Amino acid sequence: MDRYVNVPLSEKDAHSLKAGDYVYLTGTIYTARDAAHKRMQETLDRGEELPLKMENNVIYYMGPSPAREGRQIGSAGPTTASRMDKYAPRLLDLGLKGMIGKGKRSKEVADAIVRNGAVYFAAVGGAGALLSKSITSSEVIAYDDLGTEAIRRLTVNNFPVIVVIDAQGNNLYETATKKYCRE
Amino acid sequence: MRTVDVSVLTQNISEMCIEANHYLSEDMKTAFTEAQNREQAPLGRQILSQLQENMEIAEKDMIPICQDTGMAVVFLKVGQDVHFVGGNVEDAVNEGVRRGYVDGYLRKSVVRDPIYRENTRDNTPAIIHYSIIPGDRITVTVAPKGFGSENMSRVFMLKPADGIEGVKNAILTAVKDAGPNACPPMVVGVGIGGTFEKCALLAKEALTRPIDKHSEIPYVKELEEEMLEKINRTGIGPGGLGGTTTALAVNINTYATHIAGLPVAVNICCHVNRHAVREI
Known part of the structure; x- marks a missing residue:
């Protein structure tokens, strides 16, 4: 089912999204990948504040290619989410409502998604040029020294994603693959 | 014996890094079209059509096909009758990668040390595979590899x-x-x-x-x-x-x-x- 949803993600929207829904996100999301997650973890370990609030926010696992002159961003598709599995449950427990990436998640992440009523979305991997067209602004807000791995605030307009793990724990990768398996 | 200045390698490799990251070869494009016709899943067909649209946008607007513009894998097949002048071959290859990635708005995805992980900021060094072949020609293949x-x-x-x-x-x-x-x-x-x-x-x-x-x-x-x-x-x-x-x-x-x-x-x-x- 096609859904048009605003981000940050409300509790109500997060709970109503179902694995398999095709969702167009509009609003503000944040990028973070390997190095930024490691730094956020270290920040929390020291008892300090994160550079962005987790509550109801959506993190996009993405490191863009550089923007050409006059453009907001370069190619901007998802990276493999499982590399962030080590860090994600803690952020979900702090209120993170959504993650956008590609690929499988660990049981610990799936459990934290259900526990916190959150959502794991997949964007189409390798479609970075197309996805960049739905990003209308991009601004580095933390860890500028990390280059492509810095934390960016993105404004998105009908950014296309698919719900893979929903708040009830349904997993599209498992159900959809079974449907077409002919082994 | 044929004399080749290594700056020729630099120039070609720089252009090839940019070319490979924006244009897929014809065999890949044909395979996408065939897959689109064969795919049975509606969502699968939708994704394949997005991937084709993605390739068209990449070429038209010069946006890399994928943001992971890879680590540059370079195959150099060098004829045994070639004599390189003007510098060291490895430096020339890396200079080509550096120019391609910096001038071509490609992502810098390489870290200097696998444990300390400081980004080299120009996507060097490349992974270079050399082989010696008969003749006086050089075949260069640049294959950016995403992780x-x-x-x-x-x-x-x-x-x-x-x-x-x-x-x-x-x-x-x-x-x-x-x-x-x-x-x-x-x-x-x-x-x-x-x-x-x-x-x-x-x-x-x-x-x-x-x-x-x-x-x-x-x-x-x-x-x-x-x-x-x-x-x-x-x-x-x-x-x-x-x-x-x-x-x-x-x-x-x-x-x-x-x-x-x-x-x-x-x-x-x-x-x-x-x-x-x-x-x-």
């Missing part, structure tokens, strides 16, 4: 008794474990034989072969066809979201090996199977 799929690649040191069935199991295991992580539809490069490192290199080289060209060895060609069919029965599908197009091709290269061994390497590549080739 979503590279991370899912495997080497299996099988026993001779495992035979061809063992090889088939190894390929299927690697593909199933990769699943949605490797951005399917994939191109699967396989190396069979050699030593531990040789089979990995065979698999990498297999990915640079046009995907509409089969192996010239009859049993290997049959194996490529059989494995493509088997992989497409796994149900993984485009984006890993279910469907009948999990791979676009399986390319297999083989080499002699030891009486005690059967090495098999599976180098998985996503649908952005990039390579530019030039003869100098």
Whole structure:
């Protein structure tokens, strides 16, 4: 089912999204990948504040290619989410409502998604040029020294994603693959 | 003897890094169109059509096909009658990569040390594979390799008794474990034989072969066809979201090996199977 949803993600929207829904996100999301997650973890370990609030926010696992002159961003598709599995449950427990990436998640992440009523979305991997067209602004807000791995605030307009793990724990990768398996 | 200034390598490699990251080869485009016609899953067809639209935007607006513009893998086949002047070949190759990635708005994805992980900020060093061939020409292949799929690649040191069935199991295991992580539809490069490192290199080289060209060895060609069919029965599908197009091709290269061994390497590549080739 096609859904048009605003981000940050409300509790109500997060709970109503179902694995398999095709969702167009509009609003503000944040990028973070390997190095930024490691730094956020270290920040929390020291008892300090994160550079962005987790509550109801959506993190996009993405490191863009550089923007050409006059453009907001370069190619901007998802990276493999499982590399962030080590860090994600803690952020979900702090209120993170959504993650956008590609690929499988660990049981610990799936459990934290259900526990916190959150959502794991997949964007189409390798479609970075197309996805960049739905990003209308991009601004580095933390860890500028990390280059492509810095934390960016993105404004998105009908950014296309698919719900893979929903708040009830349904997993599209498992159900959809079974449907077409002919082994 | 033919004298070649290394600056020619730099210039060509710089252009090829940019070319490979914005334009996919015709064999890949044809495979997408065929897959689009064959795919049974509605969502799978939608994803394949997005991937085709993505390629059109990449070319038209000069936005890299994928934001992971890869680590630059460079194959240099150098004729033995070539004499390089003007500097050191390795520096010239790296300078080409540096210019391509910096001037071409490509992502810098390389860290200097695997543990300390400081970004080199110009995507160097490249991974360079040299070979010496007869003649006085140089064949340069630039194959930027993204790590979503590279991370899912495997080497299996099988026993001779495992035979061809063992090889088939190894390929299927690697593909199933990769699943949605490797951005399917994939191109699967396989190396069979050699030593531990040789089979990995065979698999990498297999990915640079046009995907509409089969192996010239009859049993290997049959194996490529059989494995493509088997992989497409796994149900993984485009984006890993279910469907009948999990791979676009399986390319297999083989080499002699030891009486005690059967090495098999599976180098998985996503649908952005990039390579530019030039003869100098």
